[in-house]
Amino acid sequence: MSKRFSKIAAGIMMMAILVAITFTPVKAQDDNQNADLWQVYETTFKSAKYVDLTHAFSPTIAVWPGFGNATFRATTAGADLPGYINEGETYTYADHGFIATAYELPTDQYGTQLDPPGHWNEYGATISDLPATYAIRPLVVVDVHEQVAADPGYHATVADIEAWEAEHGRIPEGSVVMIRSDWHKRWSEVERFNQKPFPGVSLPALQFLHLERNILFHGHEPLDTDTTPTLEGEYWLLHNNYAQAEGVANLDQVPEAGALVAIGFAKPEGGTGGYARYIAICPPDWPNGVSVVEVPGAPLPVQPYPLRRDENGVLRPTPPES
Known part of the structure; x- marks a missing residue:
C-alpha cells in the first residue's frame, strides 16, 4: 500500500x-x-475534501428514449388568492417577492440515480423503504477507464476487482463500489451517451461484489448496468434486493481507496427511483475538491447577474441585453 x-x-x-x-x-x-x-x-x-459525483439534471440531458425528457417552467398559482394573485398567473420577484419552479418529470429514472429493487421487482423495496444507514459509507473506486478507452463496450470483471484488492486490500463490507469508466465525460454528448457500445459491469463481477464482499451497492457512470440483451446484471441485482447507482460523475477526481461517500436522495413514497446526490469525502491533502474551511456554504455566493429562465425553463444568471 x-x-x-x-x-x-x-x-x-x-x-x-x-x-x-x-x-x-x-x-x-x-x-x-x-x-x-x-x-x-x-x-x-x-478539513476533508469534498467532490461532487453528481450530474445536475435538466430538460436536455441523456435519458432512455422510452421515458422522454423533463420540462421545467415557472410555477403558476393553483388558486385565486384575493388581492395577491389569480389562478394561473406566474409568481415573479417584482410582484410577489419570490418565484418557484415547476418540474414535470416523466420518470424517476433520470440523471444521477439511486435505483431500489422496486424498479424491476414487484416485491422489492421502494426508495422510501431504504434505511437511514445509507447516509455514509466507505467508497471504493475500481478504475477501468483505460480498458474502456480501448473498447467502449468493456464490462468490468472479477479480475478488475481482484486487481484493486491486490493493491489496496480487501473491499470493506458494507461499502459502495463505484466503477470508473470516465464515461461521464461524454454526458454532454446526448445522442451518443446512451447508445451502444457503452461500458458496463459484468454479472460475475456484480455477484462477486455482493455475495463474496457483501457491499451495500455498486455504481456506474452510464445509465444502464450492462448492454446484454436482457440487462442481466440489472435484472439480477434488483430481483435479489440490491440497489444500484447510475449516472455517476467525477470518479476520476477521487482516490481509489480511503474515501467515504455521502448519499442523499429524494424520498417520494413508493418511488421506483431516486434523484440522487453522491458526495465523495476525501483526505485533507487530496488535490481535488474543496473543504468546509474553503467553502463554508453560508452565506452563499451572489449571482453575477439576475436569474432569468433560458429557453428550457432553467434559471441562469443572465446579463442584461446590450
Whole structure:
C-alpha cells in the first residue's frame, strides 16, 4: 500500500476510534467529554475534501428514449388568492417577492440515480423503504477507464476487482463500489451517451461484489448496468434486493481507496427511483475538491447577474441585453 493510502487508512482508523468512544457507556463518556461526533467533525470532516459525483439534471440531458425528457417552467398559482394573485398567473420577484419552479418529470429514472429493487421487482423495496444507514459509507473506486478507452463496450470483471484488492486490500463490507469508466465525460454528448457500445459491469463481477464482499451497492457512470440483451446484471441485482447507482460523475477526481461517500436522495413514497446526490469525502491533502474551511456554504455566493429562465425553463444568471 502506498504511503498516501497508509496515511488515509490511519486517518479513517482514528475516526473509527473516535466514533467508538462516542458510544461508550455514560461514565466513560464523562471521562472523554471531547471525544464525540462534533469532535470527529472538527478534526476529520471539516478539513476533508469534498467532490461532487453528481450530474445536475435538466430538460436536455441523456435519458432512455422510452421515458422522454423533463420540462421545467415557472410555477403558476393553483388558486385565486384575493388581492395577491389569480389562478394561473406566474409568481415573479417584482410582484410577489419570490418565484418557484415547476418540474414535470416523466420518470424517476433520470440523471444521477439511486435505483431500489422496486424498479424491476414487484416485491422489492421502494426508495422510501431504504434505511437511514445509507447516509455514509466507505467508497471504493475500481478504475477501468483505460480498458474502456480501448473498447467502449468493456464490462468490468472479477479480475478488475481482484486487481484493486491486490493493491489496496480487501473491499470493506458494507461499502459502495463505484466503477470508473470516465464515461461521464461524454454526458454532454446526448445522442451518443446512451447508445451502444457503452461500458458496463459484468454479472460475475456484480455477484462477486455482493455475495463474496457483501457491499451495500455498486455504481456506474452510464445509465444502464450492462448492454446484454436482457440487462442481466440489472435484472439480477434488483430481483435479489440490491440497489444500484447510475449516472455517476467525477470518479476520476477521487482516490481509489480511503474515501467515504455521502448519499442523499429524494424520498417520494413508493418511488421506483431516486434523484440522487453522491458526495465523495476525501483526505485533507487530496488535490481535488474543496473543504468546509474553503467553502463554508453560508452565506452563499451572489449571482453575477439576475436569474432569468433560458429557453428550457432553467434559471441562469443572465446579463442584461446590450
